[in-house]
Amino acid sequence: MRFQLTVEQRALRDTVRAAVGRRAPAGSSGLVAPTRRSRTCHSPAPLSGMQVAGDSQLRLDRGMWRALGELGFFSLRLPEADGGAGLGLPEAVLAFEEAGRALVPGPLVATHLAAGVVPGADTGEVVVAAADGRLVEWMDEADVVLPGAEGAVAMRSVDPLTPLHRVPAPAPTDSVAVLLTAAEQLGTATRACELAVQHARTREQFGQPIGAFQAVKHLCAQLLVRVEPARAAVYAAAVTEDPADIAAARLLADEAAVRGARDCLQVHGGMGFTWESEVHLLLKRAWVRAQRGGGRTESEELLAAELTV
Amino acid sequence: MDLSYTAEEEQFRAELRRWLATVLPTLPTKPSPDDWPGRRAYDLGWQRRLYDAGYADVHWDASPTLRLIFLEETEKAGAPYVGAGFVGLLHAGPTIAAEGTDEQRARWLPPILRGDEVWCQGFSEPEAGSDLAALRTRAWRDGDDYVVSGSKIWTSHAEVADWCELLVRTDPAAPKHRGISWLAMPMDAPGITVRPLRTLAGSAEFAEVFLDEVRVPVGNRVGAENDGWRVTMVTLSFERGTAFVGEVVACRRVLRELAVEARKNGRWDDPALRRRLGALNAEFRALWRLTQWNVSEAEARGGVPGVGASVFKLRYSQVRQDLYDAAAEVLGEGALDLRAPWVVDRLSSLSYTIAAGTSQIQQNIVAERILGLPKGR
């Protein structure tokens, strides 16, 4: 049992981190809102609150999407004969963790799952959205919507970087989608922990860094205490592909991301409550992902049933 | 990322399983939890069997992965837990192996492995618990002996121990972390009084130990004089790093038993309770994966557990309490009957966020040593 990242896996993680980091550097919305009419998700310039808060349509940056395609983000698990990298779920999980860490926008999971099924999805030429649970993310920007979105109604999304539609009947849950969502949540939770610690080290009150105060210290420690078991659970689920492992990974990762983003916001004080700080984007994205299929109720029921077999 | 085991490791597991299947049915019945002399005999008898079968040194000589397999399989098979051997096997032994002289290793390690001698841990004092380095028990030199006076508290199974890993102050003038030494004290030396303390679970699990001019040979000091704090850190990393592996397996078994019980008594139809048990299943699965992760990491680093153990301990101690609270939900008013299953375990679980360093202290360690936040006041 060598349950650690291999040299190749580390390299892959670093490559993806560097690539999405360029798109979405620390501070990391990765987005800009150039005009009220159309905002394109690509530039690393900071968000301007009022612009993003408007109702104009959020545009997905096709250049970024193709770049992710070139990187192999969507085709990672396709056989080499089909132009993929022939890698497995553990590698996909590492890539999605990095995407979650950088809050890369767009229907990443849907397009990744469509690679090999929808022509052009693998290279990032085609953007695929999908109904997942009761939600469709990025429907208006997608070229293809799977399995169709009968009766979809636009919402005014709480996450300024994820346009949402609601569908009347919940779509069936795909276990790989559940796992990749967990991986994204893990990345976001990790980011929340990093941001909280960074702020706690530098922000001074009462003549010392706030991280010297135990109340703050303990918030930060708990951030890590949620991240580490979630990470072990997500990685293990990627190796075993066992439905109960995947459900467990999802539960822990959802909690680590949602609770972690809240605690990160608390550590940031008033700054955390502003639109300019990145923290609310972490929290809102975590909320959106938590509503995807295979979320809390489903996972808990699955894990309860597993106890009696 | 690989969760499979090597052929050699699988062979170890298979042989251990076979051996357990033949030997466990021949064990005498377990003594009652309050019968400490009985428990000592029982636990040492088990250790002796392990020794004779060649499994005794798995705690500190085998690779971390073999140790993991050992703890997993023995717990699954319902074998006795280390019990009275806990301190000797899981932290005094490894400390002496790492820090002792050849002579000290030869004197103390074989009897621990053979199940001949029991150790206890004399670290905490009435005025020095979390602030361990504030300890005041004094030791001064008189010829070839230290003369020790003071008192210790919460000393688990002190009344049946042969030896005590004892922290004493050998230089009262030095800064508090600098004047401490680590001694092996024989528990039958004149001047030692052990007064058992009753725990909230009703048992006499630990004791107060009073030391009145107890003579301990200078040769019983492990590490240099006044260098005991560093040796203590080695001890604590073993205490937190390896102690809970078997317990995670045990908790997963309890959780399944709870599901069975809930289905029997109708509580399973309550979706809130059912989902709570499902969520606990997620927790213990994750803790098991984290254990495998930490073990693999230790393996890669040559065996010594890292501070990551504090992360594990924090989560585990909390979830263990949640588990037994869920058991109380399943039992309903039955949870008020001390004879019902899990009730005494529920009481005992309250110690998990205190013993081996409180959760508050663990959070300080995680924040300062892993996350690099500044030391507070």
Ligand SMILES: Cc1cc2nc3c(=O)[nH]c(=O)nc-3n(C[C@H](O)[C@H](O)[C@H](O)COP(=O)(O)OP(=O)(O)OC[C@H]3O[C@@H](n4cnc5c(N)ncnc54)[C@H](O)[C@@H]3O)c2cc1C
């Ligand atoms: C079942 C059991 C078995 C034990 N066995 C042994 C044994 O065999 N040998 C041995 O030496 N010891 C043993 N102990 C002692 C154990 O290590 C101590 O109880 C523990 O370290 C806490 O010390 P204390 O009890 O003095 O609590 P205190 O240190 O008085 O703490 C009281 C409360 O204050 C909090 N607190 C203290 N300092 C801080 C701080 N700096 N920041 C934030 N909060 C703080 C604590 O978290 C706790 O909530 C055992 C304890 C138990 C419960």
